[in-house]
Amino acid sequence: MDRDLLERLFHRAVDAALPTHAIAANLPERPSGRTIVVGAGKASAQMAQAFETAWDAPIDDSLVVTRYGYGAQCERIEIVEAAHPVPDMAGFLAARRMLEKLSGLSPDDLVVALISGGGSALLPQPAPGLSFEDEQAVNEQLLASGAPISAMNIIRNELSAIKGGRLAAQAAPARVATLIVSDVPGDDPALVASGPTVPMSAGRSEARQLVAHYRLELPAPASAVLASEDNPSPLPNDPRLARNTHRIIASAALSLDAAAEEGQKAGLNAHILSDAIEGEARDVGAVHAAIAREIKARNRPFAMPALVLSGGETTVTIRGDGRGGRNVEFLLAFAMAIEGTEGITALAADTDGIDGAGDAGAIADGSSATRMRAAGIDPRVALANNDAYNAFKAIGGLVVTGPTGTNVNDFRAIIIR
Structure with missing residues (x-):
């Protein structure tokens, strides 16, 4: 039949996108210093499980966030579950801990970022001037707007303290190697999970245009952030990101x-x-x-x-x-x-x-x-x-x-x- x-x-398509083999074929070069594993997304726990199996070197610290019910058993990597598609406090606290783990690293250290679709909601960390409730309200509006994922992530990026390459900038001067399971049309790595380790070329101006186009009524603090040019996200040529790499390991x-x-x-x-x-x-x-x-x-x-x-x-x-x-x-x-x-x-x-x-x-x-x-x-x-x-x-x-x-x-x- x-x-x-x-x-x-369908199952053949899913099998082709499973992280098990893709991770082993795309391991980064070992560092002379520490290895820290971070990640977010609906496939990131399975990515973490595959990484720790393939990585025959120490993992010194870790934190990977996935959706409730999407966890996987890991021995050396910490897995936290949080809400998707509307963020919750578990994701907020995990994102804050992740930023703390990547502070004070050295040029000899390696950060392995395991990123997959869904990471935008799982790493909520509002930009200065916004509350967590503001970020939740923005997310709910975006989900009901009919906007494509690319447009949603450009807006999310400008209202975040962790997206749009900011997580990678926090890790500087350490090297960041990002492995990505892509869920976005065209596989732009900066749009997967709003690119916490990969900066976007779009900025505040594009975000403002999209808000107007989709007639979004954002909370007043979010509108104020978009109207300003304070705390801009890193650009692709930011020197803090010069040693970083990213690879799409699975895609549609x-x-x-x-x-x-x-x-x-x-x-x-x-x-x-x-x-x-x-x-x-x-x-x-x-x-x-x-x-x-x-x-x-x-x-x-x-x-x-x-x-x-x-x-x-x-x-x-x-x-x-x-x-x-x-x-x-x-x-x-x-x-x-x-x-x-x-x-x-x-x-x-x-x-x-x-x-x-x-x-x-x-x-x-x-x-x-x-x-x-x-x-x-x-x-x-x-x-x-x-x-x-x-x-x-x-x-x-x-x-x-x-x-x-x-x-x-x-x-x-x-x-x-």
Whole structure:
């Protein structure tokens, strides 16, 4: 069945992004001084576990922050769990401790930074003049705004005391080696977790423009910080960061390649649209459905049996009070657009195993919307209320994995026969 094949493709994509092998192949040069391991993100505990297995030298100090329920057993690296996507006090205290651990280092010391998606919320540390509550309020507004992750992280960066390369600047003159599991379209390392060790080229001016564009009503202290030019974040040419390195060790592109190879083995003509698709989830779902219908009706632009893959990170502008996530919202719009069409089956899921407030994602075909109505759910009403999770739950369409140990964002696969 195509449902089983789609789930196999998803698990192959996740396996390709797991840190175990990627960490061992990207170890930094040993220092003559101390080694301090820090990190943040939904995959960072698994990264820490893989690092301490591969690192056959002392680890002198450590602190890695991950989402509640995403921890991993480590013997030499301290793991702390905190809230995501809205920060909590556990993350705030961990971020403060992390900054303290990186003060007073020498040029002989090495800081290994294990960074993955989700680190922005897990390392809350407001800029001078802001309270922790201000940072929480900003984060809640950003999550409901429909802004892409790149825009959100530019704004977060300018309102933080730890993001935008500030953590690496705190470690100077020590060398900082950053290993990154990327969850951002295009794999810009400065945008993953708002780049605590990798500075952005964007600054206050860009952040102000984005706030205006998305009509955000920030707390007054946050607006005051953005209006000033005090305490700017480091620029890429900052001399404090001259000895630092960063490497993308896992990404959506690599995962899509792995899924395409698996699909080819199953006899499908595999095609990757892009690993960097952004936009409103329901709109992206409608476009993908149009492509699938074109293949089904005219055997173009790809020949059947076709496998169409894409990645990136869509967004959801919150209009209702339902339970959803960007992948299930994408798929609900897709299901409505292919209703009554046989031979099309699709999966959309988040590679970290949690899509918004729900499970990993869902699977749909031409009968999904019809079956929702039979179960007493109007799919159009569910979409308007951002309640795609419950719509798919009612027909047994959810994909349930639990935390996967990695995070390279959305994975979408469509089979057309």
